[in-house]
Amino acid sequence: MRSGSNLEKVLEAGHFAVTCELGPPKGADGEEVRELARLLKGNVDAANVTDNQTAVVRMSSIGAARLMLDEGLEPVMQMVTRDRNRIAIQSDILGAAAMGIKNVLCLTGDHQSLGNNPQAKSVWDIDSLQQLAMLKAMRDEGVDAVGEELKRSPEIFLGAAANPFGDPTSFRVTRLAKKITAGADFIQTQVIYDVARYEEWMEEARDRGLLDKVHVMGGIVPLKSAGAAKYMQKMVAGIYVPDEVVKRMKAAEKGKKEGRKIALELIEQLRTVKGNHGVHIMAIMWEKLIPKLTEEAGLLPRPKV
Amino acid sequence: MITGDRKPLEEIAAMVEGFERVLILGCGTCVTVCMAGGEREAEETALALRLRGRERGVSREIWYANVERQCDEEFLQEAVDHVARADVVVSLACGCGVQHMVTVFPDLIVYPGLNTTFMGVTEELGVWAERCLGCGDCVLERTGGVCPITRCSKSLLNGPCGGSADGACEVDKTIPCGWQLIIDRLEAIGQLQRLDEVLPPKDWSKSHSGGPRFRIREDVRGTDDVEEGAQ
Numbered sequence: 282m283r284s285g286s287n288l289e290k291v292l293e294a295g296h297f298a299v300t301c302e303l304g305p306p307k308g309a310d311g312e313e314v315r316e317l318a319r320l321l322k323g324n325v326d327a328a329n330v331t332d333n334q335t336a337v338v339r340m341s342s343i344g345a346a347r348l349m350l351d352e353g354l355e356p357v358m359q360m361v362t363r364d365r366n367r368i369a370i371q372s373d374i375l376g377a378a379a380m381g382i383k384n385v386l387c388l389t390g391d392h393q394s395l396g397n398n399p400q401a402k403s404v405w406d407i408d409s410l411q412q413l414a415m416l417k418a419m420r421d422e423g424v425d426a427v428g429e430e431l432k433r434s435p436e437i438f439l440g441a442a443a444n445p446f447g448d449p450t451s452f453r454v455t456r457l458a459k460k461i462t463a464g465a466d467f468i469q470t471q472v473i474y475d476v477a478r479y480e481e482w483m484e485e486a487r488d489r490g491l492l493d494k495v496h497v498m499g500g501i502v503p504l505k506s507a508g509a510a511k512y513m514q515k516m517v518a519g520i521y522v523p524d525e526v527v528k529r530m531k532a533a534e535k536g537k538k539e540g541r542k543i544a545l546e547l548i549e550q551l552r553t554v555k556g557n558h559g560v561h562i563m564a565i566m567w568e569k570l571i572p573k574l575t576e577e578a579g580l581l582p583r584p585k586v
Numbered sequence: 587m588i589t590g591d592r593k594p595l596e597e598i599a600a601m602v603e604g605f606e607r608v609l610i611l612g613c614g615t616c617v618t619v620c621m622a623g624g625e626r627e628a629e630e631t632a633l634a635l636r637l638r639g640r641e642r643g644v645s646r647e648i649w650y651a652n653v654e655r656q657c658d659e660e661f662l663q664e665a666v667d668h669v670a671r672a673d674v675v676v677s678l679a680c681g682c683g684v685q686h687m688v689t690v691f692p693d694l695i696v697y698p699g700l701n702t703t704f705m706g707v708t709e710e711l712g713v714w715a716e717r718c719l720g721c722g723d724c725v726l727e728r729t730g731g732v733c734p735i736t737r738c739s740k741s742l743l744n745g746p747c748g749g750s751a752d753g754a755c756e757v758d759k760t761i762p763c764g765w766q767l768i769i770d771r772l773e774a775i776g777q778l779q780r781l782d783e784v785l786p787p788k789d790w791s792k793s794h795s796g797g798p799r800f801r802i803r804e805d806v807r808g809t810d811d812v813e814e815g816a817q
Contacts, residue, residue: 363740367787389747392739392757403740407787410744414784426787444748449769452746455781459744463784471748518751 283420283466284438286383287355288327290586291559292467292496297552298559299580300357300469300498301571302329303349305340314345317568318352324572326583327355327384329469329561333364336396343373346382357440358382361390366406367415367426374416378435386440386469387412410463413439417464439464443497444471445482446521454485461495468495469561471519472502474526474543476550483556498559499551503570504540507531541574548578587616587707588680589714590623590700595634601697602674605646608635609672610699611665611687612652613679620714623678623700625652631678631699656683662690669694722792722799728780730771735788737764743785 282289291298301321306313321328330349332342346356358377365373374385389409393401407415415426416439423434441460447453457468473479479499486492504510507530514522526543533539544562551557560580564570575581602608610632618624628650636648651668654661656679669675674695677684680702687696704716719736725743726733735741739757746765749756753766772778790796 389740389742391749394739394757405740405742406790408740408742408744409747410784411787415787442748447746447748448750448752448763449746449766452769452781456746459782459784463744518749518754518756 284383284436286327286438287586288357288384289438289466291326291584294584294586296326296559296584296586297580298496298498299325299562299575299583300327300329300559301325301562301568302331302565303345303354303356303568304331304334304565305342305345307337307339309340311344311348314340314348315352318349318354320568321571322352322354323583324575324581325354325562326559327357329357329359329386331565332359332361332388332390333396334359334391334565336363336391336393336398336401338397343377343380343382346377347380350381355384356382357384357386359386359388360412361388362405362407362409362412363390363393364404366404370407370412371415371419371425374419374435374437375431378437383436384438384440385416386442387416387465388442409441410459413441413460413463413465438466440467440469441465442471443468444519445473445479446471446475447519453482454489454491457486458489458491461491465495467558468497470497470500472500472513472563473547473551475521475523476547476554478521479551479557480554483554487556492556496558497556498561499547499554499557501544501547501551501560501562503544503562503564503567503574504530504536505567506536506540507533509536509540541570541577544574545578548574548580587619587705587714588682588702589620589704589706590617590680590702592622592627592631592678592700593698595631595638598631598676598697598699599635599638602635602676605674605695607671607673608646608648609668609675610635610648610650611656611668611675611677611679612650613656613677613683614652614654615657617678617680617700620708621712623680625650628652628678631676657686659686659690662687720793721788721790722796723789725785728785729768730775730777730780732764732768732771734764734768737762737767739764743788 303317330342330345333339342358346358349356387409418424420434420437423431443457510522510527510530513520530539548560551560610628612625612628613623632648632650651665653665669691676697676699677687678699684696684698705718706714706716709715721735738745739755746763750763753763755761755763
């Protein structure tokens with residue numbers, strides 16, 4: 282065990298893991314996080330807590346993660362390299378580990394020009410791969426970025442994101458390989474609507490021997506409306522929404538119901554993809570759906586490990 | 587070259603408000619090439635300021651001059667007569683030129699007429715593009731001659747990020763993804779395997795992060811006759 286986190290135990294025991302996302306509030310009300318944590322607890326193995334996602338200022342992921350722990354929901358603390366240099370990253374990881382946070386997802390982060398503080402100075406002292414390598418060395422070798430000994434290593438399960446549909450297509454599996462080399466223990470993918478194309482990507486990863494070294498969890502985004510599907514298709518970089526999905530959402534009488542149905546179908550399909558070890562359900566601002574969706578998908582009760 | 591954009595006329599007019607004798611000083615090197623602050627732009631700026639003053643019934647002396655390089659004292663001294671007559675100088679050089687004028691003429695008031703933008707190239711007539719951030723530790727041999735520090739909006743050494751789509755950057759569809767350019771270029775020259783390696787964190791102490799930088803060549807330091815000797 283690298284961290285002893287619930288997520289690590291579930292994955293290592295060979296269960297089909299389930300994670301979801303919790304978006305911290307734009308404000309200092311801890312009760313909002315606690316309430317969401319109580320809602321999600323028991324329905325997932327761990328929940329990601331986003332780090333100023335889309336570069337919009339919110340409660341910190343480290344603070345929200347601690348509140349989740351208080352409520353008994355295991356956090357996967359997301360950490361982007363956009364806003365912190367290597368000094369702050371190492372320091373925050375030591376603080377997070379000391380507070381009991383055991384899963385960290387390393388991300389580059391959306392550019393601040395997409396958020397609500399486009400005037401901000403960007404940091405990107407290191408990228409997400411260098412962040413993975415640095416945190417792995419802190420955990421496994423007990424040293425910081427300059428090789429100085431840590432009195433106690435942070436025991437963290439290291440995650441990274443991957444996009445099976447991102448550009449340049451020919452480079453995507455190489456990028457996954459690099460994330461594994463750098464230190465990723467688990468991967469949560471970008472949203473999948475085309476399982477066949479996801480399978481091709483997984484097959485290439487398997488052929489290159491990558492899947493023995495890492496747990497890959499497929500990403501799911503339940504759609505609320507045809508408009509949302511269309512928006513994701515046209516406006517969000519790196520997301521692939523097939524036309525059939527948009528058509529289905531348009532034809533549906535109730536968008537949310539159809540979105541849920543599509544999500545259930547996708548979860549079912551992902552369970553059969555060789556090497557896919559779980560699902561990561563991203564339903565930000567629609568967290569209420571998670572208990573129902575996991576129930577309907579037959580993912581409950583979550584294993585006790 | 588170093589590029590810049592001339593500041594809006596109103597901003598320059600507000601800076602020189604209340605001064606009687608205003609010199610607009612162009613620079614004959616980089617900012618001439620990028621058509622931002624050369625002799626022609628100095629003339630245009632002086633003319634526009636004069637017209638603006640005339641419309642408002644303000645009478646003041648506004649003229650222009652140009653030197654080869656404002657970042658070089660030798661050339662700045664050529665403007666000494668102009669400078670002596672002026673109450674204020676609006677320099678159309680880059681920020682280096684403005685600061686060097688203040689150093690060479692400590693009693694002079696010098697204001698910037700340009701917003702200095704970047705180190706770049708002329709992509710086509712009328713289009714300039716950023717190419718170098720002067721990080722002090724060049725990696726171009728690893729990335730097919732395309733700079734990840736400058737041309738990736740996030741300066742990633744192990745890109746591309748998830749925001750790369752159809753060859754464009756997530757910041758703006760008109761910005762080519764720097765990492766797409768790198769991959770295309772390495773593929774074209776048969777060096778794609780270079781990207782299998784995870785590049786370690788950069789030593790930013792060699793950049794401005796290490797403080798303002800100096801470059802010293804002790805062998806020529808303080809020997810004024812070097813240039814003459816070469817001639």
